[in-house]
Amino acid sequence: MNQTTMELKGDREIVIERTFNGPAHIVFDAWTRPELVARWWAPEGRATMVSCEADVRVGGRYRYHLRHAHGDFAFAGEYLEVTPPSRVVYTEIYEPTASGTKPGDVAITVTVTFSERGGQTHVVSHSQCPTPQVRDAIIASGMEAGMRETMDQLEMLVESLASA
């Protein structure tokens, strides 16, 4: 079982690392090609992918539109660097209600590197946030997703007890 590690650097960076059992060209495709992203970006049980579009080239844009029990949200941005199979750099804007990006939205910059060794690929995703507040908000969004999941489970439990 490969371990996902997460580290905070300084007051505005998040670094997530994981090793995958496959060569870099496959992991790079799975990370970037929209029809493949649609299969993993929305974690099972928490959200579903409504639409997933990506024009994977420098200056191209992407948008992942997701839905969970309490509404829609989206991630969108632009590719700044595309170097298969070793590196991709893009901006990321979080749309809490999937209402589209607006001028003045705060974008973070995500740099993802893929290093292949012995048939495995080590991936490092490095998010650079413009302010510490933005980094907090991103981490809080994960907290929110986790709490919602817990709340849904609690609701199900309450319902099953009520109907028993």
Add this chain to the structure above:
Amino acid sequence: MLETFAALAEPNRLRIVELLRAGPASVNDIGGRLQLNQPQVSKHLRVLKESGLVDVEPRAQQRLYELRAQPLRAMHEWLERYRQLWDARFEALDHVIEDLKRSESGRGKRKARARR
């Protein structure tokens, strides 16, 4: 949460927190162990106290500073949720990678057969 992060982002304050994990200590103890002067240590302790990371406890003739576990636990839990989100995504990504590997090796075999 921002306050906890801000307090820990300063390297000397992080060192103080690490030192206090071993148990309560006075300003002089801390200064001596970390080679910092007393006003510096006091300044850092004030920030740590304001963020709720340390408490001060008067004991005999001195004031002892001790770590409060709650904000650190809350921060850990908060980070852990975000890590778990990615962990869940990556498990699904593992399946995508397995499928791609299978279809690639399938294509390879077909090509090999075609060559024969």
